[in-house]
Amino acid sequence: MTPPSPPKNSSLYSLSPGPSLFSTDHRAIGRQYLALALFAVVIGTLLSLLMRAHLVWPAWAVPLYGPILPEGYLSLVTLHGTIMLFFVLTTAPQSGFGNLILPAQIGARQMAFPHLNAASFWLTALALIVLLASPFVPGGAAISGWTAYPPLSAVASAGPGQAAGMDLWLASIALFAVASTLSSINTLVTVARLRCEGMTWNRLPLTVWGWFTAALLSVIAFSVLLAALLLLYCDRHAGTSFFLPTGDLINGVIHTHGNGSPLLWLHLFWFFGHPEVYIAILPGMGLTSMVLANFSHRRVFGYRLMIATTLLIGLLGILLWGHHMFVAGLNPFASTAFSATTIAIALPASAKVLSWIATIWRARPHYSSAMLFALGFVSLFITGGLTGPILAQPILDEYLHNTFFVVAHFHLIMAMAGIFGLFSATYYWFPLLSATSRHPGCLLSERLGRWHFWLTLVGAYATFLPMHFTGLAGEPRHYAQLTEIPNAAGRMLAATVPLNLHITYAAIFLAAAQLVFLANLIRSLRHPAPSPPNPWHATTLEWHPALHPRARLDASDALKVLRGPCDYRTPDSGKAFFVTQWNHEATPDIKPE
Amino acid sequence: MLPALSTIVLLPADASAHGPALDHHLLLNLWIILGLAAFAHVLLLAGLSLRRSSQPVHLWTIEYLPLALLAILFSALAVRAEQLWAETRYTGSSPEATQIEVTGLQFAWYFRYPGPDATFGTTQPRFASAPEGNPIGIDPADPHSADDLVTSELVIPADREIDLTLHAQDVIHGFAVPELRLKQNAVPGENIHIHFTATRPGIYAILCTQLCGTGHYRMNANLRVVAPDEFQAWIAAREKAAHP
Numbered sequence: 001m002t003p004p005s006p007p008k009n010s011s012l013y014s015l016s017p018g019p020s021l022f023s024t025d026h027r028a029i030g031r032q033y034l035a036l037a038l039f040a041v042v043i044g045t046l047l048s049l050l051m052r053a054h055l056v057w058p059a060w061a062v063p064l065y066g067p068i069l070p071e072g073y074l075s076l077v078t079l080h081g082t083i084m085l086f087f088v089l090t091t092a093p094q095s096g097f098g099n100l101i102l103p104a105q106i107g108a109r110q111m112a113f114p115h116l117n118a119a120s121f122w123l124t125a126l127a128l129i130v131l132l133a134s135p136f137v138p139g140g141a142a143i144s145g146w147t148a149y150p151p152l153s154a155v156a157s158a159g160p161g162q163a164a165g166m167d168l169w170l171a172s173i174a175l176f177a178v179a180s181t182l183s184s185i186n187t188l189v190t191v192a193r194l195r196c197e198g199m200t201w202n203r204l205p206l207t208v209w210g211w212f213t214a215a216l217l218s219v220i221a222f223s224v225l226l227a228a229l230l231l232l233y234c235d236r237h238a239g240t241s242f243f244l245p246t247g248d249l250i251n252g253v254i255h256t257h258g259n260g261s262p263l264l265w266l267h268l269f270w271f272f273g274h275p276e277v278y279i280a281i282l283p284g285m286g287l288t289s290m291v292l293a294n295f296s297h298r299r300v301f302g303y304r305l306m307i308a309t310t311l312l313i314g315l316l317g318i319l320l321w322g323h324h325m326f327v328a329g330l331n332p333f334a335s336t337a338f339s340a341t342t343i344a345i346a347l348p349a350s351a352k353v354l355s356w357i358a359t360i361w362r363a364r365p366h367y368s369s370a371m372l373f374a375l376g377f378v379s380l381f382i383t384g385g386l387t388g389p390i391l392a393q394p395i396l397d398e399y400l401h402n403t404f405f406v407v408a409h410f411h412l413i414m415a416m417a418g419i420f421g422l423f424s425a426t427y428y429w430f431p432l433l434s435a436t437s438r439h440p441g442c443l444l445s446e447r448l449g450r451w452h453f454w455l456t457l458v459g460a461y462a463t464f465l466p467m468h469f470t471g472l473a474g475e476p477r478h479y480a481q482l483t484e485i486p487n488a489a490g491r492m493l494a495a496t497v498p499l500n501l502h503i504t505y506a507a508i509f510l511a512a513a514q515l516v517f518l519a520n521l522i523r524s525l526r527h528p529a530p531s532p533p534n535p536w537h538a539t540t541l542e543w544h545p546a547l548h549p550r551a552r553l554d555a556s557d558a559l560k561v562l563r564g565p566c567d568y569r570t571p572d573s574g575k576a577f578f579v580t581q582w583n584h585e586a587t588p589d590i591k592p593e
Numbered sequence: 594m595l596p597a598l599s600t601i602v603l604l605p606a607d608a609s610a611h612g613p614a615l616d617h618h619l620l621l622n623l624w625i626i627l628g629l630a631a632f633a634h635v636l637l638l639a640g641l642s643l644r645r646s647s648q649p650v651h652l653w654t655i656e657y658l659p660l661a662l663l664a665i666l667f668s669a670l671a672v673r674a675e676q677l678w679a680e681t682r683y684t685g686s687s688p689e690a691t692q693i694e695v696t697g698l699q700f701a702w703y704f705r706y707p708g709p710d711a712t713f714g715t716t717q718p719r720f721a722s723a724p725e726g727n728p729i730g731i732d733p734a735d736p737h738s739a740d741d742l743v744t745s746e747l748v749i750p751a752d753r754e755i756d757l758t759l760h761a762q763d764v765i766h767g768f769a770v771p772e773l774r775l776k777q778n779a780v781p782g783e784n785i786h787i788h789f790t791a792t793r794p795g796i797y798a799i800l801c802t803q804l805c806g807t808g809h810y811r812m813n814a815n816l817r818v819v820a821p822d823e824f825q826a827w828i829a830a831r832e833k834a835a836h837p
Contacts, residue, residue, distance in 0.1 A: 071807045145804050151781055152764040152806060158699075159806040245782025249718035249730070250763040251699075262765055262780055298648050302656055327767070328803075329780045332682035336675050343671045350663050351656055357636050358655045364645040375637070382633045386626040389667050393674030395681070396619050398776050402767060402802040473603045474771035476802045479810040489798035489813035492605065492771065570647075 024114035030100030037092035044083040051076045052504040071160040073480035074143035081146030089280035089418045098211045104542035107196025107559040112189040123179035131172035137164040150243035150262050154235045157251040177226040184218035198561035205540045205565045210286025213314040217275040225272035270321035278317040284421025288374045295371040296363035297568040301355045309348035316345040326394040335394040342392035369449025373424035384412025405471025416460045431531035435549040442528035448520040459510030470496040539580045540565045609773040610790035686756035686788035694758045696729045697766030697779040700808030706742040714738025748817045750824035759785045767803030791818040
């Protein structure tokens with residue numbers, strides 16, 4: 001009756017001998033990615049606090065280091081952006097939770113290419129090590145920001161950190177691009193080939209749609225980034241001139257051979273860079289949809305529309321990179337075209353918000369920590385997203401480009417919404433994250449979770465809302481100093497200091513609030529309270545007993561999916577039921593406490 | 594109502610001809626998104642607080658109708674923005690506009706006036722030397738160079754159209770004058786033009802808004818907008834001092 005279990009050494013189902021450092025088990029790799037991202041987010045946050053402190057207390061000397069010099073500040077900018085974008089916001093949602101949860105959600109027991117998967121992780125880890133080594137080479141870390149515009153990034157003499165530090169930055173991001181491309185191919189093949197019986201595309205959870213679309217974007221975007229990085233490397237070391245115009249004079253050295261254009265880099269970089277921000281946020285969107293439905297005991301409102309908008313955001317996401325270049329020397333007619341595609345993406349994004357509101361509308365949901373963070377995601381997505389259409393208008397961008405208004409926009413919609421998605425995922429999936437073959441997994445403390453949520457929400461808004469105002473007042477990004485600046489600019493910048501002081505205090509508060517989360521993590525791991533098998537009454541397959549980490553991996557039960565996710569029913573009797581994707585019978589749905 | 598917000602958001606003074614329309618459109622946008630954000634949050638909180646009822650089902654009224662309204666709203670804003678963009682960017686300056694060349698280099702802005710012959714001398718990077726008083730590399734052999742005037746402060750007449758040619762000598766720099774609502778990168782290897790008219794005399798900040806290296810934060814200059822006759826007197830005096 002049951003089909004024969006797949007041969008143990010077949011490539012699609014190769015099983016790891018047990019937890020080990022070089023495991024090919026998707027859960028072990030997912031945990032490794034998450035541990036890496038947790039380490040990276042701690043570093044990235046501390047770097048941002050140094051930046052905030054330096055802006056308002058420029059004379060402050062960092063213990064064991066000394067005062068922060070302008071080049072030090074720009075290194076902080078570069079490392080903070082690079083670490084957060086790549087090693088946190090790309091790594092954790094897509095590779096971390098993707099590996100941990102995705103196979104089970106489609107009824108697979110492994111990723112399609114387990115060895116490739118492990119190789120991707122170790123390349124990512126190597127990339128992070130290379131990046132973190134860069135401050136310790138002569139000249140220090142690169143100072144050209146995560147966008148690395150040439151000629152600043154193409155010529156070693158353009159500034160401290162642009163020699164060995166920049167080479168390490170390029171090497172790190174090239175490694176990361178290779179790892180992400182491989183990992184995304186793995187995700188795409190896994191979703192396309194390893195869905196269990198009955199798991200049609202329409203029945204895929206929206207989280208899987210998020211990971212799938214982000215992986216599509218990754219393959220397209222990271223391959224272009226990798227090409228751009230190689231071209232830049234050739235400009236630096238092989239005498240080419242892809243990005244260097246003839247006659248460029250940097251620090252007394254004239255570039256005489258070849259005639260390239262820095263604008264080519266901007267096109268290639270932003271062709272990657274803009275999809276990258278959707279790669280960071282699409283998994284969070286999918287998770288938010290599923291968590292809101294789960295705790296509202298409802299179906300996701302407009303499920304197929306949600307799938308369509310996810311794909312549409314992915315498609316439009318690769319057509320609007322030029323909005324980063326309105327004042328960069330782009331043809332003004334092209335700006336108009338890119339403005340139109342950018343405004344257009346507001347519509348699928350708005351459709352998602354409407355769906356989320358309709359899903360929770362008069363649902364009296366259960367406010368678990370995961371639900372609170374998903375609601376926080378919606379709030380931050382609205383607040384951060386609405387400034388998008390403003391920045392999409394070239395004439396307004398002419399005033400706002402590279403001011404703190406932009407910093408506020410992308411920190412709310414990408415960084416904060418992204419982090420809220422990650423926290424929601426952590427609280428929601430912690431039983432699966434902490435489960436091993438011996439332990440059933442445990443829950444995080446809900447009480448600490450609620451404290452963590454409210455403190456983080458207040459901290460996020462208190463930090464990033466005021467940045468809109470310093471930006472409107474004219475404060476540019478990437479300024480190492482706001483005081484003791486000569487000329488009329490000095491008055492303009494000094495006027496923003498009081499508000500900047502507030503932002504710095506709020507940032508310290510926001511960072512300190514994360515100690516509650518760390519305490520919660522440590523507490524739960526030291527005194528694990530065993531989790532029930534399906535603590536949130538979820539309907540999706542990752543909670544299937546046969547797919548639990550404790551289940552025997554070569555279990556031969558055939559998995560069969562009977563329906564779409566989020567089947568919650570309230571018959572006329574008033575008693576609520578939920579039906580899992582794999583079960584025939586409805587289970588009484590008592591709200592979890 | 595709109596001016597009230599401008600005092601709250603502390604937009605700097607507006608001293609250019611195209612600025613008031615830009616400010617008006619910006620404030621209109623800010624009011625609209627403030628309203629939308631508030632409305633969305635009210636809906637969210639109301640949906641969470643109201644008594645449980647059955648799930649809404651009407652895709653048309655909940656999704657497509659609001660989306661159509663948002664599409665109309667965003668399109669209208671975008672069309673207006675494109676009109677303003679086209680006015681300032683789609684066409685070049687008029688032939689009578691005052692020509693000034695701007696060069697960005699690590700970490701200073703230099704401004705060049707073409708002098709009585711109305712023609713800029715050519716520049717060569719090999720001549721560039723700040724200690725020798727030729728930071729932008731004017732070719733001394735070019736006859737048009739002799740009357741060129743290079744300054745580290747941009748002085749322009751009010752109510753006259755100005756055409757700037759932006760250059761960068763080394764890396765990308767961002768030429769920005771917040772009080773004139775102007776921003777345009779200067780890119781090595783490119784000549785990029787922007788044109789505008791300043792309306793209000795005063796001293797304003799010229800910033801660099803594209804990360805250009807260690808001294809990025811202190812790369813700035815003053816823009817002095819003066820009455821046209823004062824401008825003529827200033828440039829005559831500077832010409833006399835530079836080329837006696």
